[in-house]
Amino acid sequence: MPKLTINEMPVEVEEGTTILQAAKKIEINIPTLCYIQNFDPIGACRVCLVEVEGMRDPVASCSTPAAEGMKVHTNSQNARAARKMVVELLLSEHQGECQLCDRNEDCELQRLARDLGLKMIRYEGEKSRRIVDESTPALVRDSAKCIGCRRCVTACNQVQGIGSLFPQCRGFKTYIGPAFGNPLNSVTCVQCGQCAAICPVGAISEKDQIDDVWRVLDDPSKFVIVQTAPAIRAALGECFDYKPGTIVTGKMVTALRKIGFDAVFDTNFAADLTIIEEGTELLTRLKKLLVDKDKDVALPMFTSCSPGWINYAEAFFPDILPNLSTCKSPQQMFGAIAKTYYAEKIGRKPEDIVVVSVMPCTAKKYEAQRPEMFSSGYQDVDIVLTTRELGRMIRQAGLEFDQLEDGVMDSPLGVSSGAADIFGNTGGVMEAALRTVYEIVTGQEFPFPKLHVTPIAGLEGVKEASVKIETTVPEWAFLKGVEVKVAVAHGLGNAKKLIEKIQAGKAVYHFIEVMCCPGGCIGGGGQPRQTNDEVRTARISALYREDEGKKLRKSHENPDIKKLYEEFLKKPLGEKSHQLLHTHYHAKEKV
Amino acid sequence: MKDGKCACEENVSESELFERLDKVLLDYHDKPGGLIPILQYAQAIFGYLPENVLKYISTKLNKSYSEVAGVVSFYSFFSTHPRGKYLIRVCLGTACYVRGGKEILDAVKKELKIDVGETTQDRLFSLEVGRCFGACGLAPVMLVNENVHRRAKPSKIAEILSAYKGGTGDEQ
Numbered sequence: 001m002p003k004l005t006i007n008e009m010p011v012e013v014e015e016g017t018t019i020l021q022a023a024k025k026i027e028i029n030i031p032t033l034c035y036i037q038n039f040d041p042i043g044a045c046r047v048c049l050v051e052v053e054g055m056r057d058p059v060a061s062c063s064t065p066a067a068e069g070m071k072v073h074t075n076s077q078n079a080r081a082a083r084k085m086v087v088e089l090l091l092s093e094h095q096g097e098c099q100l101c102d103r104n105e106d107c108e109l110q111r112l113a114r115d116l117g118l119k120m121i122r123y124e125g126e127k128s129r130r131i132v133d134e135s136t137p138a139l140v141r142d143s144a145k146c147i148g149c150r151r152c153v154t155a156c157n158q159v160q161g162i163g164s165l166f167p168q169c170r171g172f173k174t175y176i177g178p179a180f181g182n183p184l185n186s187v188t189c190v191q192c193g194q195c196a197a198i199c200p201v202g203a204i205s206e207k208d209q210i211d212d213v214w215r216v217l218d219d220p221s222k223f224v225i226v227q228t229a230p231a232i233r234a235a236l237g238e239c240f241d242y243k244p245g246t247i248v249t250g251k252m253v254t255a256l257r258k259i260g261f262d263a264v265f266d267t268n269f270a271a272d273l274t275i276i277e278e279g280t281e282l283l284t285r286l287k288k289l290l291v292d293k294d295k296d297v298a299l300p301m302f303t304s305c306s307p308g309w310i311n312y313a314e315a316f317f318p319d320i321l322p323n324l325s326t327c328k329s330p331q332q333m334f335g336a337i338a339k340t341y342y343a344e345k346i347g348r349k350p351e352d353i354v355v356v357s358v359m360p361c362t363a364k365k366y367e368a369q370r371p372e373m374f375s376s377g378y379q380d381v382d383i384v385l386t387t388r389e390l391g392r393m394i395r396q397a398g399l400e401f402d403q404l405e406d407g408v409m410d411s412p413l414g415v416s417s418g419a420a421d422i423f424g425n426t427g428g429v430m431e432a433a434l435r436t437v438y439e440i441v442t443g444q445e446f447p448f449p450k451l452h453v454t455p456i457a458g459l460e461g462v463k464e465a466s467v468k469i470e471t472t473v474p475e476w477a478f479l480k481g482v483e484v485k486v487a488v489a490h491g492l493g494n495a496k497k498l499i500e501k502i503q504a505g506k507a508v509y510h511f512i513e514v515m516c517c518p519g520g521c522i523g524g525g526g527q528p529r530q531t532n533d534e535v536r537t538a539r540i541s542a543l544y545r546e547d548e549g550k551k552l553r554k555s556h557e558n559p560d561i562k563k564l565y566e567e568f569l570k571k572p573l574g575e576k577s578h579q580l581l582h583t584h585y586h587a588k589e590k591v
Numbered sequence: 592m593k594d595g596k597c598a599c600e601e602n603v604s605e606s607e608l609f610e611r612l613d614k615v616l617l618d619y620h621d622k623p624g625g626l627i628p629i630l631q632y633a634q635a636i637f638g639y640l641p642e643n644v645l646k647y648i649s650t651k652l653n654k655s656y657s658e659v660a661g662v663v664s665f666y667s668f669f670s671t672h673p674r675g676k677y678l679i680r681v682c683l684g685t686a687c688y689v690r691g692g693k694e695i696l697d698a699v700k701k702e703l704k705i706d707v708g709e710t711t712q713d714r715l716f717s718l719e720v721g722r723c724f725g726a727c728g729l730a731p732v733m734l735v736n737e738n739v740h741r742r743a744k745p746s747k748i749a750e751i752l753s754a755y756k757g758g759t760g761d762e763q
Contacts, residue, residue: 163655169664179645179660180671187657591646591656 004070011066019061019072020048030074031083031112033200034149035062037532039158045090045149047112049082050074058082084116092123093172094201095130095144101202102392106529108200109147126172135183137369138191138207138362138525146176146203152195159518160492162312164189176203179591187591188315190492192308192516193362193386193525206362206386206526210393213383216354217260223346224354225263226256227334227413230271231360231424231521232387234542238528238535239391240401245538247546250406252390257407259397266409267357268416270334271423271432273564274305275555277581278327279437280572282511283476290478298322300487300502300509303429305329307367308516308525310585312492317499318587326582330423331357331364332373334413335380336580341568342413343376350376356383358390360424360524363516372583386526415560418451418547425540426490426520427456427463430513434467434486436556443473451553452544459519459533459540461494462487464509485509491518611636612644616651626652626662630669639670667719674717675710677755680734684723687731691745695731696720698745702752715756735760 003012006023013022018041023030034045041062049058053071058079061072073079091113098104130144148167153176156165164187168175178187196204216222237246256264281301288297304310304325313320328336334357339350357364361384367373368381385393394401409415419435422428431453435446448454455465464487469479487509489495495514501507517523519536522543552558569576615632619625629648634640640663649659663669681687681696696718700706703716710717726732729741733751738761740751754760 157655157658163658166655166657166661167665168657168661177657179657180664187655590650 002066002068002070004066004068004072006072007074013066015065017066019050019052019059019064019066019070022066023050023061023072023074028074030061031115032062033108033112033147034151036151036154036198039154042150042154045147046086047083047090049079049086051076051079051082080116084118087112087116087118088121089123090147091118091121092125093128094147095127096201097145101145102205102208102388103202107202108530129173129175131175131177131181133177133183134207135185136189136191136207136366138365139184139189139193139196139204140207141177141184141204142202143175143177145201147201148174148176149200150176151198151200152176152204155194155198158493160190160192160194160312160516161316161496162188162190162192162492165195188588190308190311190315190516191363191366191525192311192492194517195525196362197517197523197525197527197529197531199529206389207365208389209365209383209385210389210396213356213385213393214396216356216383221352222354223262223348223352224260224356225265225338225342225413226261226356226358227265227267227270227331227338228252228256228358228390229267229331229360229424229521230421230428230543231524231527231539232358232390233421233546234424234522234539235360235387235527236391237401239388239394242402243538244535245542247542248401249546250408251401251404253407253409254404255394255397255399255401258399258404259393261356263410263413264407265334265338265413266416266420267330267334267359268420268423269413269558269560270330270337271305271420272417272555272558272561273333273337273581274327274330274423275419275432275436276561276565276572277333277577278303278325279433279440279555281325281327282433282437283441283479284573286479286482286510290482300512301325303433303511303513304583305423305429306514306516306521307361307363309492309495309514311363311366311588312495312516314585315588315590316496319503320499321585321587324585326584328373328581328583329364329367330420331359331384332367332380332583333581335368335373336375337564338413339376339378339380340580341564345412350378354382355380356385357381358385358387360387360521360527361517362386362525364526375580387524388526388528391528412560412563415558416552417555417558418550418553419555420558421543421546421550424521425457425543426459426515427453427488427513428520428543429515430456430465430486430488430511432555433511433513434484435554437484438467438469439554440556441469441472441476441479444471446554450548456486456488456513457540457544459536461491462489462498464488464507484511486511486513488513490515490520490523492516608636609647612647616648620652626654626659627666630659630663634669639673641671645671667722670717670719672708673710673714675714677715677735677760678717678719680719680721680724682721682724682726682730682732682734684721684727686727687723690730692731694745695733695743695748698748699733699752702749716752738763 033047043060043063048061050061051073128144133141233249237248288294302324335355343350365384419432456463466485468483489498522539649656683692733740733743
């Protein structure tokens with residue numbers, strides 16, 4: 001247990017603790033840039049330099065272990081000068097164009113320059129070379145803004161296990177990106193946007209579609225409706241300096257109405273619909289196995305709400321594509337229903353309806369333009385904004401977010417259950433499905449306290465639970481005595497571990513939820529920056545609170561969903577459902 | 592090189608070259624840090640590192656193409672373009688640089704009318720820069736394939752290269 005002093009304050013830490021961690025323990029803040037929670041430091045950016053007595057040069061506190069008797073100074077003349085110099089050098093090659101950058105006032109480099117009191121950049125020289133990559137529907141990369149911190153490399157390689165981003169070349173020519181500086185669409189990228197979510201500057205961002213939305217809002221011939229995903233309401237507040245985990249559903253609805261949308265709806269409605277379809281699909285697969293003794297039935301069944309996960313499965317695990325639920329994601333179910341059922345209801349032609357979604361996700365931008373997503377005869381979802389884009393759009397509209405009154409979603413595509421709220425967090429889709437499937441099969445109340453299946457909640461990478469079916473209604477008698485085994489994974493690295501375990505025959509499940517991003521959609525690539533485990537936990541508990549605050553907690557009890565089946569779809573997995581709500585997948589080459 | 596007989600000397604089909612690469616992969620695929628030796632052998636086998644070879648290696652090693660490309664583009668030793676029969680590498684390491692390596696490089700460029708990283712039209716010569724061959728006592732050094740030209744002089748470059756053109760370069 002080394003004892004040391006930092007800024008004359010004594011501190012004792014465990015062997016292997018870094019100076020940065022030791023300082024944090026006694027509430028001394030050292031600025032960092034390349035450092036990310038839960039991963040080994042790489043010491044690339046040198047922003048965390050501190051002075052250690054007896055050492056010739058300042059050291060990177062993120063990667064220097066604290067040692068017995070060390071005397072560390074984080075705010076000495078030398079330490080401050082060294083950090084200033086590092087940031088000055090970073091800025092000397094950075095082509096930030098701050099006023100035009102979507103990270104303006106939300107940029108870690110900008111903040112560092114301000115906090116360190118940088119007054120001028122003394123070095124004039126070559127700037128980073130500019131390659132702007134707009135090759136994917138989801139992301140834009142600008143190498144001239146990249147400062148080479150490699151956080152995105154960690155997110156892409158270690159968190160998600162994709163590896164589309166990697167340092168190329170060397171020295172001043174170092175370029176963070178796909179092979180040989182080629183565009184992102186030349187390699188396998190699932191478009192999850194975890195790189196964009198973790199980038200400290202404006203080098204990787206979502207493809208901004210705000211102007212496309214303004215354009216349709218300005219067009220009087222268009223009827224523009226908006227849907228918002230469950231995870232938005234738990235994070236949008238952060239764009240306006242609310243604490244992570246503040247629920248802002250009401251203000252968000254009012255903001256959307258004031259921006260000029262003709263109707264404000266909820267993706268949650270479609271989440272409830274997803275549960276009905278997906279739950280029925282699971283039961284149908286179980287029936288095939290247990291009653292028809294069909295050994296080829298594809299089980300375990302995997303959820304299919306997360307487009308990054310779908311992209312991943314298509315490229316990395318094409319063998320399991322039959323195991324993916326054929327259900328479209330709630331975003332796409334919403335679009336298909338809006339341009340058919342709803343269009344009919346309000347007497348508008350589908351071609352005049354524009355569906356805008358607000359998603360925590362960059363991969364949703366890709367999903368919306370997949371060729372399978374034109375079931376209404378038109379592109380079912382026209383424009384996808386991320387949470388961050390909605391935040392910017394609210395500012396562009398001149399709205400004072402914190403002054404807005406609470407509004408309520410419109411009917412009929414705006415009513416939803418608490419089960420739909422928790423679609424936004426890891427374990428939530430599974431819990432929502434279990435609430436419904438259990439009650440359909442047993443006819444009994446879901447037996448978990450507060451309806452929560454706690455073993456599958458929280459930030460553990462892979463989680464599992466089982467539910468024993470003791471009694472059943474006559475229709476599902478074959479499930480009597482069956483123990484339904486489920487698993488949940490979030491983050492693709494964890495999904496990979498889980499799939500490999502199943503493929504090795506080391507585990508057997510019936511139903512598996514996978515969300516592409518760590519923490520689930522609340523930690524999505526389109527959410528306000530920065531997301532760490534504290535922020536994830538706060539957003540997750542916000543969604544559970546939202547769920548618990550509702551009278552309606554189960555998808556199958558949603559009255560507007562019942563009406564949708566009565567008036568239009570007729571029955572789950574019926575002909576109309578197949579046409580509008582289900583899809584299929586294609587194996588893709590992995591590069 | 593062990594499994595890495597160079598293809599340019601013989602008429603060998605591509606599938607045979609891939610068989611040679613497979614042998615290398617078998618030896619190295621599960622060794623930590625195996626990527627770099629695999630790339631060295633692959634370059635010896637194919638003469639350079641074409642895209643299909645790199646993608647093949649990345650699939651076999653279960654590494655992303657971007658990661659493999661990152662390693663290839665880091666080292667000046669690796670080339671993703673076909674090289675000429677003779678690869679000229681002029682050392683610009685510190686010792687060679689101070690003893691006139693830059694002038695040697697300029698003389699080669701002028702003689703062959705190509706820049707660094709390029710190959711002559713007749714596919715005879717490619718030009719690369721080295722960052723120290725560990726022969727500083729012989730500076731400035733120029734390598735032509737495996738031949739070391741020690742204490743090179745700009746005025747001798749034309750003569751050295753014409754010997755290679757005439758087929759007697761290796762005897763110098």
